[in-house]
Amino acid sequence: QLQLVESGGGLVQPGGSLRLSCAASGFTLGDSAVAWFRQAPGKEREGVSCISGSGGSTNYADSVKGRFTISRDNTKNTVYLQMNSLKPEDTDVYYCGADLRRPAMCIMITAFYNRWGQGTQVTVSS
Secondary structure, X not given: OOEEEEEOOEEEOOOOOEEEEEEEEOOOHHHXXXXXXXXXOOOOOEEEEEEOOOOOOEEEOOOOOOOEEEEEEOOOOEEEEEEOOOOHHHOEEEXXXXXXXXXXXXXXXXXXXXXXXXXXXXXXXX
């Protein structure tokens, strides 16, 4: 069974940090590009960051550049999203997705990702 599981979400004060993890089972995550998306109720899923299968290519939404860092440890079959200087507008459900068809690329288009986790809630509030 091909599965992604996100963890690491929670409640944090503005200016705080969280690290999200996306762990894969049933397949080798290093054979996939992986992206983090976020989604608020009633809104479309928005790309946050992506990383190619080798880790050599990364991309970030303008709203998180300089604050978030994506990385991967293929020995642990896991991708991380380090989120610093969090703002209330970062509050959302965060999802990781795997693109098994274009592992060398890093493109934050929702339709490219064919494996998804269940999401983890991030709430930034004082």
